[in-house]
Amino acid sequence: MGHKTSSPIEKFSSRLAFVMAAVGAAVGLGNVWKFPYMAGENGGAAFVMVYLLGLVVISAPIFVAEVVIGRRGAASPPEALSKQAVEHGRSRHWRIPGLFGLVAALLVMSFYSVVAGWTLDYMVSGASGQFTNLDAAGAESQFATLQASVPRLLFWQGGFILMSLAIVALGVRAGIERAVTIMTPALGLLLIALVVYALIEGAMAEAVTYLFAPDFSKLTPKMVMAALGQAFFTLSVGIGGVMMFGAYLPNNTSIFQASLLVIAADTAVALLAGLAIFPIVFANGLDPSGGPGLLFVTLPIAFAGMPFGGLLGTLFFFFLLLAALTSAISLYEPTAAWFSERGMGRMTGTLVAGIASWLLGLLTVFSFNIWADFHPLAFIPGFEDKTFFTLITTGIDTLVLPIGALLIAWFAGRVLSRQAVLDELGVKDGPLFKLWLFAIRRVTPVVVLALLVVNLV
Numbered sequence: 097m098g099h100k101t102s103s104p105i106e107k108f109s110s111r112l113a114f115v116m117a118a119v120g121a122a123v124g125l126g127n128v129w130k131f132p133y134m135a136g137e138n139g140g141a142a143f144v145m146v147y148l149l150g151l152v153v154i155s156a157p158i159f160v161a162e163v164v165i166g167r168r169g170a171a172s173p174p175e176a177l178s179k180q181a182v183e184h185g186r187s188r189h190w191r192i193p194g195l196f197g198l199v200a201a202l203l204v205m206s207f208y209s210v211v212a213g214w215t216l217d218y219m220v221s222g223a224s225g226q227f228t229n230l231d232a233a234g235a236e237s238q239f240a241t242l243q244a245s246v247p248r249l250l251f252w253q254g255g256f257i258l259m260s261l262a263i264v265a266l267g268v269r270a271g272i273e274r275a276v277t278i279m280t281p282a283l284g285l286l287l288i289a290l291v292v293y294a295l296i297e298g299a300m301a302e303a304v305t306y307l308f309a310p311d312f313s314k315l316t317p318k319m320v321m322a323a324l325g326q327a328f329f330t331l332s333v334g335i336g337g338v339m340m341f342g343a344y345l346p347n348n349t350s351i352f353q354a355s356l357l358v359i360a361a362d363t364a365v366a367l368l369a370g371l372a373i374f375p376i377v378f379a380n381g382l383d384p385s386g387g388p389g390l391l392f393v394t395l396p397i398a399f400a401g402m403p404f405g406g407l408l409g410t411l412f413f414f415f416l417l418l419a420a421l422t423s424a425i426s427l428y429e430p431t432a433a434w435f436s437e438r439g440m441g442r443m444t445g446t447l448v449a450g451i452a453s454w455l456l457g458l459l460t461v462f463s464f465n466i467w468a469d470f471h472p473l474a475f476i477p478g479f480e481d482k483t484f485f486t487l488i489t490t491g492i493d494t495l496v497l498p499i500g501a502l503l504i505a506w507f508a509g510r511v512l513s514r515q516a517v518l519d520e521l522g523v524k525d526g527p528l529f530k531l532w533l534f535a536i537r538r539v540t541p542v543v544v545l546a547l548l549v550v551n552l553v
């Protein structure tokens with residue numbers, strides 16, 4: 097897109113390019129960092145089951161809905177929504193949820209950039225030979241040392257944001273298409289290598305039981321909401337990011353097929369990450385519910401114990417960094433596109449988004465050190481121990497993304513005409529379409545509303 101304005105919007109060159117870019121947006125820290133520690137904090141397999149079910153039944157249909165809305169609208173999410181609402185005789189205020197989506201994306205980026213900063217730091221540690229002779233205690237203290245250093249955290253977070261901004265400023269084709277075709281397979285291969293290591297050196301049987309043999313006593317409304325939230329987060333749905341990709345998708349590409357590929361790749365990476373991390377957790381007596389540091393205290397132990405570990409570790413954190421970058425792009429792109437449509441310039445939009453997310457990110461940085469004991473909502477029962485970081489991540493997962501998903505489902509299922517959606521999907525009014533429409537019109541509203549109500553009261 098370069099410095100051009102938005103109309104006519106520039107498309108991806110092929111379906112593969114779209115799929116790769118969407119895979120890039122979906123696969124990221126959500127799969128490798130967040131999924132395992134969330135599963136660990138929520139008791140393992142029961143969480144994983146709900147996550148997988150939510151992915152298929154709710155999150156995947158929303159993903160398709162976002163692509164439909166985005167491609168039909170061929171604009172930034174607020175524009176795409178208001179344009180099509182007006183076309184269907186509804187209010188142009190549908191742009192408001194789109195605008196909230198832009199803000200929500202920056203909120204996601206606030207903690208995303210900090211964790212991506214940890215990844216950068218670990219890439220450099222790996223390269224400087226720190227993944228040798230590391231036991232569990234050593235790995236834990238390595239992570240604790242990083243968290244204690246505000247300047248180091250700020251440096252890497254800022255570095256990551258600058259890299260993301262540079263890529264967004266370069267534009268869709270130049271920036272995105274190239275990296276992902278190498279990144280995703282490489283990340284997958286390194287994860288497979290880690291799983292093989294875990295099979296030999298880790299407690300694989302224990303990990304498999306932990307991840308796949310559900311203890312249904314762990315099923316609470318809060319846990320179900322967290323698992324569904326993770327199913328939204330991992331596919332990047334609920335805040336319009338996927339709409340933006342839809343806008344760049346060529347018109348003759350099958351949305352169902354492309355979506356299926358993205359979802360399959362995303363799920364594979366998350367499950368591989370789980371299978372790589374938990375055997376190391378159990379073999380080293382670490383705590384599965386150890387929280388957001390889980391990835392960063394387990395994998396260095398594995399790298400320290402394997403041949404060429406320093407090199408493989410560095411490569412791993414490098415590819416994870418790329419995966420985070422391609423997701424970050426999708427968090428900035430809607431704001432950049434929206435500014436560009438208003439004639440305020442892509443560059444300005446990118447810059448505003450970067451600065452806002454950097455400032456908001458300070459809340460996350462401080463949550464791990466100087467504000468580790470500061471619990472801003474402690475006066476509300478149930479929030480006594482929540483730092484800014486926990487409030488932001490759980491707020492995104494259990495409030496922002498579900499409400500966003502609800503509105504998108506409403507829009508695709510009840511604002512857009514059936515014919516408009518059929519035309520966009522390029523399918524007949526057959527069983528697959530009916531199933532999708534049922535998911536969008538009935539399942540999503542009922543389940544998400546019920547969970548919101550149960551969790552809020």
Ligand code: PHE
Binds near residue numbers: 333423
């Ligand atoms: N899906 C991305 C990941 O798993 C994160 C993301 C969420 C990106 C929401 C964009 C929007 O890492």
